[in-house]
Each structure stands twice: as C-alpha cells, then as structure tokens.
Amino acid sequence: AQRVTQPEKLLSVFKGAPVELKCNYSYSGSPELFWYVQYSRQRLQLLLRHISRESIKGFTADLNKGETSFHLKKPFAQEEDSAMYYCALIISGAGSYQLTFGKGTKLSVIP
Amino acid sequence: DVKVTQSSRYLVKRTGEKVFLECVQDMDHENMFWYRQDPGLGLRLIYFSYDVKMKEKGDIPEGYSVSREKKERFSLILESASTNQTSMYLCASRPGQYNQPQHFGDGTRLSIL
Numbered sequence: 516a517q518r519v520t521q522p523e524k525l526l527s528v529f530k531g532a533p534v535e536l537k538c539n540y541s542y543s544g545s546p547e548l549f550w551y552v553q554y555s556r557q558r559l560q561l562l563l564r565h566i567s568r569e570s571i572k573g574f575t576a577d578l579n580k581g582e583t584s585f586h587l588k589k590p591f592a593q594e595e596d597s598a599m600y601y602c603a604l605i606i607s608g609a610g611s612y613q614l615t616f617g618k619g620t621k622l623s624v625i626p
Numbered sequence: 627d628v629k630v631t632q633s634s635r636y637l638v639k640r641t642g643e644k645v646f647l648e649c650v651q652d653m654d655h656e657n658m659f660w661y662r663q664d665p666g667l668g669l670r671l672i673y674f675s676y677d678v679k680m681k682e683k684g685d686i687p688e689g690y691s692v693s694r695e696k697k698e699r700f701s702l703i704l705e706s707a708s709t710n711q712t713s714m715y716l717c718a719s720r721p722g723q724y725n726q727p728q729h730f731g732d733g734t735r736l737s738i739l
Binding site: 551558559 | 716
C-alpha cells in the first residue's frame with residue numbers, strides 16, 4: 516500500500532531563512548503528488564502539484580523518483596508562510612482513486 | 627471558484643446522540659469525501675463517494691455512515707456519538723477526471739460531551 520511520510524511534525528525557521536519541508540512516499544508506480552496548506556482558521560487548500568512544475572507563493576517542489584521524495588522548498592521564509600503543510604499522493608486509474616495524506620508539518624516562521 | 631460548504635463551523639452534541647454533518651458543493655463534482663483531522667494524526671479518510679448513491683469505506687469508517695442522495699450533497703452520520711469522535715471534520719470534492727485534486731470545505735469542529 517502507498518504511504519506518505521512527513522518526518523517533521525514541527526519546523527521552526529527564522530524569517531528570511533530557507534525552508535525545506537520533507538515528504539517521502541512509497542509507491543511502485545508513477546505517482547501524482549501535491550502539497551496542501553492550511554493557514555490558521557482557514558480551509559485546507561491546494562498549494563501546488565508536481566505535474567505543473569510551477570512556483571506558488573515562492574514555493575517549489577520537485578519530484579525525485581530515485582529518492583521517492585517531493586520536498587517543498589522556499590529560499591526565503593516569510594511570516595505569512597506559518598501554517599500546516601500536508602503532502603499528498605494520488606493514485607488513480609480506470610474506476611479507482613486513492614489519495615493518501617502525510618500527517619503534516621507545522622511551519623513556524625520566527626520574526 | 628469551487629465552493630464546498632459545510633453546514634456548521636462548530637457543533638456540540640451529547641454522547642449517544644445521532645449527529646448529521648452536511649456538505650454541499652456547487653461544481654457538479656462526481657467525487658466527495660469525509661475526513662477527520664486530529665493533531666499528530668493528520669487527515670484520515672472516513673468515507674467517500676464516487677457518485678450519487680454510491681459510497682466506499684475509507685480508513686476509519688467505524689461508527690460512521692454516509693448518505694449521497696443528490697450529487698451536490700454528501701452527509702456524514704454519527705449513529706450514536708461518542709467522545710472519541712470529538713474532532714475536526716473536513717469535507718472535500720473533486721471532479722471525476724484523472725488525477726484531479728480535492729477541494730476542501732472550512733471544516734466542522736465537533737465536540738461530543
């Protein structure tokens with residue numbers, strides 16, 4: 516069965532410092548990976564997906580199939596980045612769909 | 627913009643009560659989901675539905691049931707609420723197309739006393 520691991524429950528960084536939120540997955544096929552973010556008192560929302568290879572709010576994430584990782588990175592953390600971040604793996608095909616979330620990492624950016 | 631609306635932000639019920647959590651989406655999405663979110667455990671899937679009147683058990687279905695009589699509405703039912711069902715409940719929907727992400731509601735914080 517597929518699994519998503521976010522090894523850090525809490526990550527604290529200073530404003531302006533680089534951020535890396537780790538995500539590792541276990542799945543033998545070709546995965547679809549996403550990062551979701553939940554700001555305080557707001558709904559869970561999609562941040563980015565690996566197939567679009569875009570940068571959202573300064574965040575990027577590259578799929579590394581060799582290391583089975585999809586780490587989320589930002590070169591300079593901002594206070595407004597403080598939030599809960601979830602990595603998610605989707606497997607879908609004809610008539611099936613499965614989404615697995617990691618347990619989340621709480622990012623705290625210290626002013 | 628996708629709108630997923632959960633009927634209550636906060637709900638307080640008593641042990642043994644039958645509890646209904648309602649979720650409505652306005653984008654004609656085929657798939658709908660119910661999760662519970664607990665600190666340190668992340669999101670855990672309770673039930674999901676591929677289409678009207680169809681339902682599938684998720685990872686933690688015990689103590690819950692669901693109803694999907696109309697495409698836009700997906701209800702989560704706690705048959706006899708217990709204190710260990712105190713949690714944040716999140717509803718989500720997505721189109722049926724390949725690998726589309728889910729869109730979430732604001733959540734319902736349910737307290738069982």
